[in-house]
Amino acid sequence: xxxKPKGTYDVYGExxxxxxxxxxxxxxxxxxxNYEYVRTPIFESSELFHRGVGETTDIVAKETYDFKxxxxxxxxxxxxxxxxxxxxxxxxxxxxxxxxxxxxxxxxPMYRYERPQSGRFREFYQFGVxxxxxxxxxxxxxxxxxxxxxxxxxxxxxxxxxxxSLGDAESRNAYREALLKHFEPYLDTLCDDxxxxxxxxxxxxxxxxxxxxxxxxxNAPRMLDYLNDESKQHFEQVKHYLDIxxxxxxxxxxxxxxxxxxxxxxxxxxxxxxxFGSQNVLCGGGRYNHLIEQIGGPSTPSxxxxxxxxxxxxxxxxxxxxxxxxxxxxYIIPVQEExxxxxVSLAQQxxxxxxxxxxxxxxxxxxxxxxxxxxLHASYVLILGEExxxxxxxxxxNNQSKxxxxxxxxxxxxxxxxxxxxxxxx
Numbered sequence: 001x002x003x004k005p006k007g008t009y010d011v012y013g014e015x016x017x018x019x020x021x022x023x024x025x026x027x028x029x030x031x032x033x034n035y036e037y038v039r040t041p042i043f044e045s046s047e048l049f050h051r052g053v054g055e056t057t058d059i060v061a062k063e064t065y066d067f068k069x070x071x072x073x074x075x076x077x078x079x080x081x082x083x084x085x086x087x088x089x090x091x092x093x094x095x096x097x098x099x100x101x102x103x104x105x106x107x108x109p110m111y112r113y114e115r116p117q118s119g120r121f122r123e124f125y126q127f128g129v130x131x132x133x134x135x136x137x138x139x140x141x142x143x144x145x146x147x148x149x150x151x152x153x154x155x156x157x158x159x160x161x162x163x164x165s166l167g168d169a170e171s172r173n174a175y176r177e178a179l180l181k182h183f184e185p186y187l188d189t190l191c192d193d194x195x196x197x198x199x200x201x202x203x204x205x206x207x208x209x210x211x212x213x214x215x216x217x218x219n220a221p222r223m224l225d226y227l228n229d230e231s232k233q234h235f236e237q238v239k240h241y242l243d244i245x246x247x248x249x250x251x252x253x254x255x256x257x258x259x260x261x262x263x264x265x266x267x268x269x270x271x272x273x274x275x276f277g278s279q280n281v282l283c284g285g286g287r288y289n290h291l292i293e294q295i296g297g298p299s300t301p302s303x304x305x306x307x308x309x310x311x312x313x314x315x316x317x318x319x320x321x322x323x324x325x326x327x328x329x330x331y332i333i334p335v336q337e338e339x340x341x342x343x344v345s346l347a348q349q350x351x352x353x354x355x356x357x358x359x360x361x362x363x364x365x366x367x368x369x370x371x372x373x374x375x376l377h378a379s380y381v382l383i384l385g386e387e388x389x390x391x392x393x394x395x396x397x398n399n400q401s402k403x404x405x406x407x408x409x410x411x412x413x414x415x416x417x418x419x420x421x422x423x424x425x426x
Contacts, residue, residue, distance in 0.1 A: 007114075007122025014326075018316070019125075019309065021324030022154075023107060026127055029150060030105045033142070035129055038104040040084035042111075046074040048083050051295055063112040077111035081128045081306055082261075082288070083295070089132055090297035101133035119311040128285070128306035132292070135301040137234055140265045140287060141241035143303050147269045147283045148247055150307075155321045156282075158272025161247055163238070164255040166203070166223055166262055167231035169290070175226040176202055186216040206256050222253040231264065238265050255284075261291040265303065273315050282315060283307030327377035328356040329420050331399075333369045335385040342389045346382075353413050355420070373399055379420055 004010060011019060030037070046066055065077040078084050085104060089095065094102050107127045116122060129146060131139050144161060151159050166172055179202040187195060191211050197204040211217055227235065242249050255266050266286035273280055285305025292300040316323070330350065334343040340359075347357045358376060360369050366383075373381045383395045392409035398419075407415045 005122070007116040009121060009123075014322075014324075015313065017324035017326055018313065018322070019324075022309070022312070023127075025153065025323075026105075026107065026150065029146065029153075030129075033103070033146065035103040035105045038085055038088065038106050038130075039108065040078075040081075040088050040106070042109065043075050043077050044084055044087065046076040048087055048295065049076050049079060063114050065111045065113055079110055079112045081106050081108070081110065081126055082130060082291070082304060085130050086292055086295055086297070086302070089130075089300075090292060090295060094132065095292075095298050095300055101131050101139065103129070103131050105129045119308070119314050121310055125309035126306045127309065128304060130302060130304035132300050132302045134303075135234075135289070137237035137265075138241045140238045140303050141245055141247070143285065143305055144242065144249075144267055144269070145245050145247055147305060147307055151269065151271060151282065154316065154323070156271040156273070156315060156319060160270050160272070161242070161249040161267060162252040162255055162270070163242075163249050163265060163267040164223065164251065164253055165227060165231060165235040165238075165264055166256065166266055166286075167227045168263060171223075171227045171231045172203075172263070174228075175221065175223050178221040178226060179203065179205065182221055183216060186214070189214060189216065203256050206254055223256075224251070224253050234264055261288040261294070262286045263289045267305070269307075271315060273318050275318065276315070282311055325377065327379070328358050329378070329416060330355060330357045330380045330382055330396075331369075331373040331376060331378035332357065332359045332382045332384055333366065333373075334360060335366070335383065337363070338386065339384045339389055343384050346384070350413070350416070355416055380416070 027037075046064075049064060064079050067075055069075050085106060089102065105128065108125065109123055110126050111123055113122060114120065129143060131143060144163070148159055148161060167175070180198070183190070183198055183202060183205060187198060189211075190198070190205070191208065194205045194208050194211055197208075205211070206217070206220060208217075224235075239249065239251075249267075252268075255268055256262070264287040266284070268281045268284040270280040271282055283305055285303070287301070287303040289301045290299070292298065292302060332343045332347055334340045343359050347359050350357045358378070360372065362368075362372075364372060370381065378399050381397045381399050383397070385395075388394050394407050394409070394412065396405045396407050396415070397403070398405075405415070
C-alpha cells in the first residue's frame with residue numbers, strides 16, 4: 001500500500017476544520033492590522049537561501065531539500081518564508097512604492113530534511129509577517145503584538161514574551177570578538193557543530209541544544225553588555241512601546257534565534273502548556289536590517305516573525321481548545337425519491353443566499369436522517385414530502401429545542417435569517 005512520505009501528514013476531518021478556522025482568524029487579524037497577503041513559490045534558487053538564511057545555519061548546512069531541475073539549475077524547496085518574500089520585495093521593486101512601510105503576511109508549506117518528532121515535520125506550515133521600510137521601534141512592538149494577541153484570542157494561557165537585542169553591526173562585531181575570546185579555552189569541550197560555528201559564526205554557539213548545559217555556556221558574555229548607544233536606545237524604545245501595548249515581556253540575553261540575518265530586536269513567544277517543555281516556544285522573529293542588501297536590494301530596515309502551525313495544533317489539543325466544529329444551518333430531508341429534484345433546487349437557492357445547507361444523499365429513512373442531522377450539528381431540519389412540495393409550505397424543526405414550524409416558501413429565507421445566529425466567517 002502506498003503511504004505518505006516520512007515527516008509529512010494528511011489533513012482531514014476535525015483537524016482540517018480546525019486549520020481552516022485558525023487561518024480565517026489570522027486573515028481577519030491581518031485586515032485589522034492592515035497587512036497585505038503575499039505568496040511566493042515553494043521552490044527558489046538555492047543561492048537565495050544560502051545568501052539569505054546563511055551558510056552557517058543548520059537549515060542550510062543540513063536540512064534543505066536541494067535538487068537540480070531539467071535546466072541543470074540548483075533549486076531548493078523553501079525552508080522558511082522570509083528569504084522568498086525579500087526576493088519578491090526586491091524583484092517587484094516594492095521599495096519604490098510610496099505606501100511605506102510595506103506590511104505583508106504569508107501562510108504556506110515549508111520543507112526541512114530533519115528528524116521528525118513531536119511538532120516537527122519535514123513538510124510543515126508557517127504563518128508569518130514581514131514589514132519593510134521602517135526603523136521605528138514601534139513596528140518591532142507591533143510585530144510582537146500580533147502573535148501575542150492571536151494566541152490570547154485562541155484561548156491559550158500564560159502567554160510570555162522573551163526579548164533580546166543583537167544590536168547593530170558595530171555592536172555585533174564587538175560581541176563576536178568577546179565570544180571568540182571566551183570560548184577559545186573550551187573549544188575541545190564543545191560539540192563538533194559548535195567547533196565549526198566558532199570560526200564561522202560564534203553567536204550560533206549560544207543557540208546550541210547539545211552544549212547548553214556546559215558551564216562555559218552559562219557564563220558566556222552577554223550581548224546586552226556590548227550594545228552601543230544607538231542599539232541601546234532602540235531596544236529601550238521597543239520595551240517602551242511594549243509597555244504602552246500592555247504586553248508583559250522578559251529580557252532574555254540568551255535568545256539569538258537560529259538564523260544569521262537578525263539584528264537589533266529578537267524575540268520568542270511562548271505559552272504555559274503542561275508537558276510541552278522546550279516546545280512551549282510557539283513562535284519567534286526579530287529585526288533584520290541588512291538582509292535585503294545582502295540579497296541585492298537597497299538598504300532597507302525590516303522586521304518579522306513566523307509561527308508553526310503544527311506546534312500550535314499540539315498546543316490547542318493539549319489545552320482542549322476546539323475550533324471549527326462542524327455545523328450547518330439547514331439539513332433537507334426528501335421523504336421520497338420524487339422530492340429529490342426539488343430538494344436540490346431548494347438547496348442551491350438557499351446556498352446562494354448565504355446559508356450552509358446539506359441534503360440526504362444516501363436514501364436514509366427518517367430516523368437515520370435525524371441522526372445524520374445531529375452528526376452535522378444542523379441548526380434546523382427541513383422535511384420535504386409530497387404535500388410540502390405541492391403546497392410549498394415546509395415543516396422546519398429546530399434540531400436543538402425540537403420545536404416545529406410551518407413556513408411558506410416565500411418566507412423561508414426571512415425565517416432562516418431571523419432564527420439562525422450570524423456566523424463568524426472572516
